[in-house]
Amino acid sequence: MAKSVEEVRAEIPFLRTGTIYLDNAATTPTPQPVIDAMLEYFSEYSGNIGRGLHRVTRRASEAFEKTREKLARVINAKPGEIAYAKNTTEAINIVARGLKLRKGDKVVATVLEHHSNLLPWQRLERERGVKLELVQVSRECLIDPAAVEAAIDDKTRLITTHHVSNAVGSIQPVEEIGKLARERGVLYLIDAAQSVGHMPVDVRKLGCDFLAAPGHKGLLGPQGTGFLYAREDRLAELEPLLVGGGVVELVEEHKYDLVKPPQIFDAGTPNIPGFIGLGRACEYVLDIGVEQIAKRERKLTEQMLDISGFERVEVYGPHELKRRGSVVSFNISGLGHHDVASMLDELARIAVRSGHHCAQPTMHHLGVEGTVRASVHYYNLEQEIEKFTTTLEQIARELGG
Numbered sequence: 001m002a003k004s005v006e007e008v009r010a011e012i013p014f015l016r017t018g019t020i021y022l023d024n025a026a027t028t029p030t031p032q033p034v035i036d037a038m039l040e041y042f043s044e045y046s047g048n049i050g051r052g053l054h055r056v057t058r059r060a061s062e063a064f065e066k067t068r069e070k071l072a073r074v075i076n077a078k079p080g081e082i083a084y085a086k087n088t089t090e091a092i093n094i095v096a097r098g099l100k101l102r103k104g105d106k107v108v109a110t111v112l113e114h115h116s117n118l119l120p121w122q123r124l125e126r127e128r129g130v131k132l133e134l135v136q137v138s139r140e141c142l143i144d145p146a147a148v149e150a151a152i153d154d155k156t157r158l159i160t161t162h163h164v165s166n167a168v169g170s171i172q173p174v175e176e177i178g179k180l181a182r183e184r185g186v187l188y189l190i191d192a193a194q195s196v197g198h199m200p201v202d203v204r205k206l207g208c209d210f211l212a213a214p215g216h217k218g219l220l221g222p223q224g225t226g227f228l229y230a231r232e233d234r235l236a237e238l239e240p241l242l243v244g245g246g247v248v249e250l251v252e253e254h255k256y257d258l259v260k261p262p263q264i265f266d267a268g269t270p271n272i273p274g275f276i277g278l279g280r281a282c283e284y285v286l287d288i289g290v291e292q293i294a295k296r297e298r299k300l301t302e303q304m305l306d307i308s309g310f311e312r313v314e315v316y317g318p319h320e321l322k323r324r325g326s327v328v329s330f331n332i333s334g335l336g337h338h339d340v341a342s343m344l345d346e347l348a349r350i351a352v353r354s355g356h357h358c359a360q361p362t363m364h365h366l367g368v369e370g371t372v373r374a375s376v377h378y379y380n381l382e383q384e385i386e387k388f389t390t391t392l393e394q395i396a397r398e399l400g401g
């Protein structure tokens, strides 16, 4: 039996503050069992990993490593294909720095990428002469796989796209892009920051080489956690971002041999409690059921989309509900996006995000400086969305222009 909304809400202490939290695309509140798993580490076995033989370090190492299995279950991968990262941004940077791309190599991305999936490639363009081509997208912010295919030439080494846009919520045709990447012999990296935990994500079905995701969003894990999936044969091709303690087989005065992936990416003391918490969070999300989460979020998103019928409100992104993730992005004419977000907070204690959402090229594409963004997770209530839509209608009616 899936965990009910009421059960989940009762287990998220932050919700007792009375905040109507519609900023789940930024980060999500933490359920008590996840907090408890971290507390247990701090109070019972807070040792370092892999650095000794005593029972504290053994227990910590085992719990830390176990999370790879749990993440692998969530995305249908193997534990050995999961590298830990501190967030999605780091996971993307591991690929960008690790692939050893050279002058003349080409990377294909889109104008809708989050800055975290743009700057790492721009840096390679600046530092190494790698060519970055950004594919244009439709007005509804959907990627056309044919446009991606047209951008591929014999220099193209990698395609990268987001799965779900954090700025407007569009779900992209990642399976089709994965298929054409395979046909053309090009690597494919998916930025799954807004999909893992929110909807079924199966890396085998997607046919991607790499997938970067956070622990602290859809998976309800702690901040400071994320991961990179890399297909078994690909992980070994990546040079780690950091080298140092904890990742060596042998060190001599002027040379070293590193351990094998995925532990090769764990130089230095990692976020041990965070990854132990993330393991518990994966179980928690699997207990609710990812299908259940997707179904409920779609229902809540449909309800949020009532605002598209309001006068003076413009909603961005796809019209079709099935092309939308759990993010609704909008503006009210005559009002600034930050003002609208402040009013929602002042009037009804509703937390939404405003600004460019770390996606300035997406804002250029839409012809706006920023938007207001409301984003849900499984635990949000219909009554909360109702409060959001009625408060917004009032703001638009009384103050919009």
Ligand SMILES: Cc1ncc(COP(=O)(O)O)c(C=O)c1O
Pocket: 025, 026, 087, 088, 089, 090, 114, 116, 117, 162, 164, 165, 166, 191, 193, 194, 213, 214, 226
């Ligand atoms: C699509 C997308 N990519 C990347 C990121 C960066 O994620 P993180 O904060 O985990 O580094 C975000 C964060 O909101 C995002 O939405």
